[in-house]
Amino acid sequence: MFGEMMLTLSLLTPVNPVLFVCDVQEKFRTAIWEFPKVISTSAKMVKAAKILNIPIFCTTQNAARLGATVQEITSLLPTDESAKTEVDKTAFSMMVPELQAQLPTNPTAALSVIVVGIETHICVTQTTLDLLAQGHRVYVLADGVSSCNAGERPIALNRLAREGAIVTTSESLLFELVRDAKDPNFKAIAGLVKETKDETKVAVETFCKL
Structure with a gap:
């Protein structure tokens, strides 16, 4: 029984993690509910x-109409091109051929x-469903997604959880990624959590009560 429990826990640990930042663009600043909180969580996850x-x-x-990714995020992206992929799209799902070709x-x-990213009930939902259909594990960060209409979020997140996505928070996932205070990256991640604790608190209190 204990061995089965340990196996289940190990299967829940994120393996081969990648970060998807979905459409956090300039033109959405005044349209998306609590957009600054999406930016702050996204920036934390990029760091x-x-x-x-x-x-x-x-x-x-459609960057030609809706603008580039916000500067708060682009300024943090790695300078090493092999560590990032930036793709413009017209499809709602992120899983377009140009991006899929770059996946590890x-x-x-x-x-x-x-x-x-945004919007929870459209691009985030379709991306998540496509990933699940391909057999990937998906972690949707409840404190890092939003929509124009706040009421769309809980419906979409509940649906995605039922479909098999793991709906969690940025801080919970960060500690799940390092797992142990002995991890060589723990000190840096703990420092990031401390640095962003005020923004995280407000984002969680806003987004996770709905």
Whole structure:
């Protein structure tokens, strides 16, 4: 029984993690409910991805009309092109051919995809469903996604949880990624959590009560 429990726990640990930042663009600043909180959580996860050497995939939705990814995020992206992928798209799902071609492949394990961005009920939902259909594990960060209409969020998140996505928070996931205070990255991640604790508190209190 104990061995089965340990196996279950190990299967829940994120394996082959990647970060998806979905359409956090300039034109949405005044349209998306609590958009600054989406930016702050997304920025925190980009910083964490750099610490943990997690590949970052960032999309824009029709950038010619809706603008580039916000500067708060682009200024943090790695300068090493191999550590990030930026794709413009017209499809709602991030899983367009240009992005899928860049995903890391591992024949023994699926990806663990961490998703932040907008809109929860459209692009985030369709991206998550596509990833699940391909056999990947998906972590949707409740304190890092939003929609124009706040009421769309809980319906979408409940649906995604039923479909098999793991709906969690940024801080919970960060500690799940390091797992142990002996991890060589723990000090840097703990420092990031401390640095962003005020923004995280407000984001969780706002987003996770709905």
